[in-house]
Amino acid sequence: MANDNQDNQHSEESLRDKVLRSLKQPDEEQKSATPETPAEETQQPPLSEPTEETFSRRSYQNSQKTKEPKEPETPIEPLSESEEETEMPATGGRRDLKNNRQKEDRIVTRIVLIVVTVLIVIAGVLGFSVYRYVTSSLEPLDPKNDATVQVEIPIGSSNKQIGNILEEDKVIKSGLIFNYYAKFKNWSGFQAGYYNLAADMTLDDIAAKLQEGGTAEPQAPVSGKVTIPEGLAIEDVANSITVNQIDDKKEKTPFKKDDFIALMKDDTFFDKMLEKYPTLLDSASKASGVRYRLEGYLFPATYEYNETTTVESLAEQMVKAMDDNLKPYYDQIKEKDLTIQQVLTLASLVEREGVTEGDRRNIAQVFFNRLAIDMPLQSDISVLYALGEHKELLTIEDTMVDSPYNLYQNPGYGPGPFDNPSLQSIQAVLNPEKNDYLYFVADIDTGKVYYAETYEEHQVLVDKYVNSRNQ
Secondary structure, eight states: OHHHHHHHHHHHHHHHHHHHHHHHHHHHHHHHHSOOOOHHHHOOOOOOOOOHHHHHHHHHHHHHHTSOOOOOOOOOOOOOHHHHHHHSOTTSHHHHHHHHHHHHHHHHHHHHHHHHHHHHHHHHHHHHHHHHHHHHHHSOSOTTOOOEEEEEEOTTOOHHHHHHHHHHTTSSSOHHHHHHHHHHTTOOOOOOEEEEEETTOOHHHHHHHHHHOOBSSOOOOEEEEEEOOTTBOHHHHHHHTTBOOSSTTOOBOSOOHHHHHHHHTOHHHHHHHHHHOHHHHHHHHTOOSOSOTTTTOSOOSEEEEETTOOHHHHHHHHHHHHHHHHGGGHHHHHHTTOOHHHHHHHHHHHHHHOOSHHHHHHHHHHHHHHHHTTOOOOOHHHHHHHHTSOOSSOOTTGGGOOOTTOTTTSOSSOSSOSSBOOHHHHHHHHSOOOOOOOEEEEOTTTOOEEEESSHHHHHHHHIIIIIGGGO
């Protein structure tokens, strides 16, 4: 036991000595590092024997001294844009970020351009499609299909309802377009009834039919059409009604030329027409020496027929059409102190003597100027009708033919019309171009008409534009 205590005491003293030596060493190093000072300044009070409390405090102080003070951190300044470019490598950092953003911008711009282009193309396609639909709806549904369809228009039908009916019956492409087109054209007066319409008809043709009015009872399907051109005499009309104009085949109709000529000479038929159209035929009924009483009264147009149509009903359609077209002018004719027979006679000459509206109006005035001085009308058309043949040039002998229709030999209007004139020629007679001319001649090559006030001037023009061309 004694030995153990002695050993412990020895070890504690050894430990104390080590600690004291460790405390002294720093002080000695500090002294050697500082310059020498006067004795009175460097004298230190004698160290007392360290205790455990002294040991603990010095250990704490020594540990604090051994801690090296940290220098304050200098703040890092941000690099400028130029420094950034020089400091950062080209393959990374901010430059890569900037390049990526530029690539993204280019991609976005390209996508926007593609989307806008696609939208423009779609809008253009839609616009063109709408345009084509509208324009095609204004055209005949089937230009090659002339087969008629029976259409019923009920009383009180609106334009929209009529359009829907026509579309359902396969006559037009779009009832909607028909409705808006009718508003645009300001069409009105469509009448109820039964109509025979075809897919090759235009909207204007259909509208004209609807304004004329249909029949109270269903009609038989159209079998064909006959066309009467302007300026044809009755014998030529008789030839025309034998040809079906419904297609290019020019097939024969059920009508015969001889039957038509016989009807035109039939007084019973004329009286029947006079009873139905008294204003139109009154002056014709009083005419004498005429070849055909209805010459000039068959309005030139295209007429449909069906299996029930007869020569008589076809001829009545033509007379009715002339009456319908002249109704607006009956008062004007009366005011001018003219008869229907006189107007149609001059119009039949104007129809064949002139081609343009201007020439027809001038020629009509030439005829009025001749009538005013009791000068014969001297129209070649009258001589050709008197001869009953077609010739390009007349001889002096031709102009001497003995016939009341020869207006070289007979003054005035003659018995009656020489052909069936158009509405334009009738209007030319009712509204002539004022002039003082008494003569006119047409260039046989160009058809241009030249006018003169004296016979001498006229002869110069005849030699220049007719005789010189025949040599």
